Amino acid sequence: MQKTSLYDKTPRLCIEGVQHVAWRGYEDIAVELTAAVRRHGRQKTILAVDCYEGVREREVLPALINGLAPAAVVRTDDALPDAETIERMLRLHLTDDRVFGILCHYPIESFFDPHKWRRLQEEVRECPEGLVLVYGPGAALLTHPDILVYADMARWEIQQRFRGGELANWCADNRGQDPQLQYKRSFFVNWRVLDRYKKTLLPGLDYLLDTNARDDPRLLTGAALREGWRQAVRRPFRLVPYFDPGVWGGQWMKRVCGLDPDKPNYAWCFDCVPEENSLLFEVDGVTVETPAIDLVFAQPKALLGERVHARFGAEFPIRFDLLDTMGGGNLSLQVHPLTEYIQDAFGMHYTQDESYYILDAEKNASVYLGVKEKTRPAQLISALKQAQKTGRFDAERFVNRLPAKKHDHFLIPGGTIHCSGAGTVVLEISATPYIFTFKLWDWGRLGMDGRPRPVHLGHGAKNIQFDRDTAFVRSQLAGQAGQVASGDGWTEEATGLHEREFIETRRHRFCRTVAHDTGGGVNVLNLVEGEEAVVESPESAFAPFTVHFAETFIVPAQVGAYTVTPVGRSAGREIVTIKAYVRT
Template sequence: MASHPSASRRGPAYDASPTIPLPDGHRVWRGAAVWTELAASLPDGGTIAIDTYPGVDLTALRAELARHLPDATVVDVEDAAALPAERIEALIAGNLTDDRVFGVLSHHTLYDFYDSAELDRVAADVESGSGLRIVVGWGATLAPVLYDVVVLADLARWEIQKRQRAGAPNWRAGNGGEDTIRKVKRGFFVEWRVADRHKRGLFDRMDFVLDTNGSVDDARLLTADSFHAALDLAVSRPFRVVPFFDPGVWGGQWMKENLGISGEDNFAWCFDCVPEENSLLIAADGEVVEIPSIDLVFRHPRALLGERTHARFGAEFPIRFDMLDTVGGGNLSLQVHPLTDYMQNTFGMPYTQDESYYLLDASDDAVVYLGVKTDVDRSAMLADLHTAASGSGSFPAEQYVNTFPARKHDHFLIPAGTVHCSGADSMVLEISATPYLFTFKMHDWGRLGLDGQPRPIHLEHAAANIQWDRDTAWTERNLVGRVDRTAEGPGWIEERTGLHELEFIEVRRHWFTEIVAHDTLGTVNVLNLVEGDEAIVESPTGAFEPWVVHYAETFIVPAAVGAYTIRPHGPSVGRRLATVKAFVAGT
């Protein structure tokens, strides 16, 4: 790697488990105490619904209930009232398609997967019973029972994916041995969409939240009041979601060496701001409770996103930050993202994955592949791609695709339809729109995935989206080296570094040695400290407690915060720091 004397090398300071601390007085129950508390809430008997997110280990949950509440009557609503698996398969077949990766977004509701007459029968049996009666499973609250207590057993999508890799099936699918990519597809296009619609309806109805991200026998329970208090606190101040790190065939060593992350042989990705996937950690009562960060988006979309951003996107977080580590690794796959019209018509998604690469670090010979070369022969390029995909030859990428030197703090813009990939020996902060699944791989350098299978190639999709007029001259003019100074003051400079006019995300970089004033201006801000060890975020009115961030950490400032400041802190006082800040343009 090139020497970067100003770059931070305080890896262990990077916080991989950021928390939202609740004040004293909030209770958390753990393990066996969970069931003791639930039983104590109904000392004379009554009805409890434990409505689970799909992916919760229902077998283990039922075993815990039998062990700790042996006198309770437990009804599994899924076994009692869900449609047979073959009928569910028929309902969602059009959403799943035959493709290994891509489906069509589902608009089903959970009721579609249940027999209403059987739900009525569950309700009649439960209401006619005596003692403690518990209905458990995804859809427990669909049974028309006037429940005394409602529990949401919640689970983050990233945890679901880890379980599926270990052999867990999709909901009532019996497909534990199936290709993990296909299991994720079923979750992304169907189950998680249906589950989130259902979950949102429980927030004002539930009494408790059960954290099932760990083993069920060590689950944590907190009251709905504490859950809501944590979310109220989160939208009143800067916060971080819980990053997760994932290996990949092209992954590198930079994050392990510079962020203090241990584990796999390599890490390809760090997802540090993907609220659909990430979690929030709530610290209370000496315990830490994990909840999906999408819960915050659903609960407080206006305060988090801002009125105008919410009006445009609904309760969906539109900005994603992640890191791509190829230091000591390999090139990413050569790829292209779908155009908006193609995204809507083919997959049912409302917007596409425009993005950019911001270089946190790079070797002297690092490059980015970006845009096709001028006067490229598209037929020859597609033919060579097909040949490579069939295993009959290699693809001469440099013959068809531009390469540009990649240096620390360079910013490359990648609107949808642009052929691109990061080369080896780079550390990329990827700033993009949220739809993360929609990458059409064109060439993967002859590699197999970590599962030993060929990585999916989608040349038909890619060919339908490549913008051939984004040639060398256009790319140089529009996507490379676009930096405009927009403002400056004592000890700071603001620059506009992207994204492209075709993209909805604006990015500002601030270089600073002194305090910098920021304002959300009514829309959510997502930032990363891209230079310097440590900075402190403060409210000029004292609206939130001063909050410290470290090198390479991504953090979110909710729209409701309004004015805030950032200045060097601790070992960074007297040094030059930099942040990049992304927000929705035109808001």
Template sequence: MPTSLSDPVGRYEKQPTVPLPAGARVLTGARAWAAAADAAVERAAGRSPLLVVDAYPGADLPLIAAAIGEALPQWTVVDVEDAAALPIEAIDARFADNLTDDRVFGVLSHADVDAFYDPERLAKLAVEADGDDRPLVLLGWGADLVARRTGAPYALVLADMARWEIQLRQRAGAPNWRAGNPDEDRLRKYKRGFFVEWRAADRHKRTLFDRVDFVLDANAIGAAAPAGREAGMITGDAFRAATANAARAPFRVVPFFDPGVWGGQWMKRKLDLDPSQPNYAWCFDCVPEENSLLLEDEEGAIVEIPSLDLVFTQPQALLGERTYARFGAEFPIRFDFLDTMEGGNLSLQVHPLTDYIQDRFGMHYTQDESYYLLDAGDDAVVYLGVKDGVDRDAMLEDLRTAESGDRPFEAEQYVNAFPAKKHDHFLIPAGTIHSSGANSMVLEISATPFIFTFKLWDWGRLGLDGVPRPVHLDHGERNLVWDRDREWTEANLVNRVEVLSSEDGVVEERTGLHELEFIEVRRHWFADEAAHDTEGTVNVLNLVEGDEVEIVSPTGAFAPYTVHYAETFIVPAAVGEYVIRRTERSRSDRFGTVKASVRGTRTGEA
């Protein structure tokens, strides 16, 4: 084991924030709802006022309704979901082909929110709302569907939630949207959200962003809400200005950490995490589908929104014209940590080929990835590619035998085990069998569709829930590329470092990824500073060496932004030129960053 495991490292910021525009304030409690009611009254222009609170599925509607009732006792609250949603049996039948019988994998739905509602009941509810002479609140996912049918003016509140918060609540017993499945396997809950509910919910809220009058932090409402934080509300104008500003300066999303059966101790000690936890396996430090942004006003009050809202509202400024044209409003690069220090091996796995993921699951690109070693023990290895001369049928038969529990799979009989040390980079194009061994700290740099991992062997372990973790040999067999043997793997996937320049104290290297993968990774070593340019596409970086740096604009376009060791940060395409330099507090002699971008999307690149 490296002696550095217990050594302290510079501060790792676990709650990074993005500033709200000057003068914007986070409203809470009765004051927030009074502001929303005032907006509805003003817009009504003498009619009965109508306030619409459209809530992302997973929001705690009873608590939101109670807060509204307490703050606005003269207003009538109508639960749109109770009044017009289809019975869960009808919803299940409608999406049976998307949900499938598999525990993990489904097929992406292209439905809109109105597919979850009875059109006749929606129309009836709209007529009733339009004829009601009382101040009225329409509450629930899709409440805007009813309001738009009334033809009446209204004020609109979006009660938004991040997917990670929804997952935490589901693990604690919350059901999927109206599903009545509190005790169901959490993987099946996640599958329902990922393939069906969140797809429709995201399509729906994208129609609201330009019109919304207020955004409510629904993450802070509920039994599982973060301690000590009131549910804040900001104006729609503040929300739009904050996301526009965030897309033009460096920022970080809020990282989240999770234990696992193979989890280790590196993050706990290096990043100052809860020492009472047995381990931490993952840290998702740049997964905008799941992460949050914390919007902070000048008094330190915070509203949490999904970081996907930034992707949806500012795709061209954030991603760049070419990346947006290629992927749409989707963040294609993911950075996360895999900690096996004093832990165990990851599962032996393979990711689907592009044709397979499109055909079977409806995803338009796959999870190509790589392992960058932030740290490694003396015995660390990365399993990668099949051994020379492997008997395909014998290997598959042994995998099936291992899955049945008759005997373990002898991985090193069939799979290469490459020694791994700090700052090594292993490239893993889809179709390549791979695993990170124990006693490694991996920065995983990959494409974003992270759910699509076909486990082939999990070393005979149970999950943290005491249930065997799912193995997908049928999928895996159809995606293993068998000619990626040791010779090919070593020549193409192991430490393919190319020095591009070395001048003025800065060394720039290309470390990958493989030509079959769309992500380009550059590493910069420097003592004082290194100049960069987004060249029209989003950059994702991690400080892999050194205690602290700051990101500055040569033109003063944004305030200096401080980054600490191991922190992942995003530099939007709109930033253009930027400099990474040591701060006055830095004590390190050398600094290193890895930077990922989408290959073929930089300005002037063919």
């Protein structure tokens, strides 16, 4: 078993070369914003505090009013139509499904009542002098602000607020609703709308307001934030991981990642999902949390590379996460959609192709992958339907169960039936559309909320590829690793992925320095064996960057050449990395 890791749960990026650009606490923030109003030097100053979904208005707005003493306050939410009107507008996007909707492409303007909107604009214009505080989503759109503050929010924190029952979705009166339904509404509607709008604000915002921690806000100048993004894409960095329990969750991550031992389990570690992870910037002794997706929006070409950006736009296409079933149970038996299905049914651009890299495994661990030879589609679907009634399903009658050991790599293109068995720690390397899992059978379990976990046999039956059988799995999806290069103290192996998948993976085993190059595209790596390694620039273009066992890190396309060397407790010993990048 792997010794306890040095795993860093709060990696930070220090913004170099700037100072006096960050403040903490409402009192200091009010002092800085008041000074900014004075520097503006006009009789009437409009300060817009635009907001992402999830910001606690009951905390933030009273604190700003108390600290700034504005002559007038205008809330953009006062221009929203009634909830029934919004529901009618979004009915096709929200669907009747508990998990899946259809991506929304409405602009933010569509969510406001035109008459109420014009009335708010008149209120702002009619205020003769003093400070006018315009607050809420769309604040910068309502007027032409003299000072623009953006109150941003990490999606993982939004989810915690949904689960805690304290938060309603923007444009909905649904506080306390099933968090799964709230998440669905955000994923398919609100986050899409607000992200498109936020992209237009990031280049010109004057301040970022971080309110992720209750009653502990942080303020960062827009100039410093943009400098932080510029510095981030010139060096390797990590996102802030988050961990979540699950009905099949295990005990491995508690020890290796230093997590709360009193929790029942941890099922997931998401440590490279920019859509939901955060970046921590450190400056002036203040730590500011920002959504990692903002970096993708702000620096897409430098981060992703020209070719990857041309193909995916401002989206980060590679996802790394950990699945812990060590001392837990099987994942659900599942399938991911084919490309045309995810496009037609949900409006997504590309599908959730993936792979399982076995980071650790107990004796007799296994992975379920592909249908068995001569499996009849109607027979399998009938048995799965019957299982929903009886609670019994003989998975091994229909699905291949393969032995899994440490460093095995199983490839899972969309349409392949699969699941990881108990007793494994999987490094899931996949494309980023990360909620499109069609559960076919969940071993008769209830979810962590005590409710049946959603099964999507209707979707799944339309996507299972029955030619992904035993022979196909053995020849194309398992045991595909092969050496492609070697040198003094290192070897490089290609481990996949399948030709239907756009991600290429390379494993390096080494006891000395290994040279890498981004090749003009973003690289994502994980130290899958060994205690510690250092990532360096041959030309000293960035400071040495230390990584530890099980940590995922990103090397932006702009970095170019870099090296990885065993250090510390791993110096002189063989260690292993797995690297993923987009094929060109």
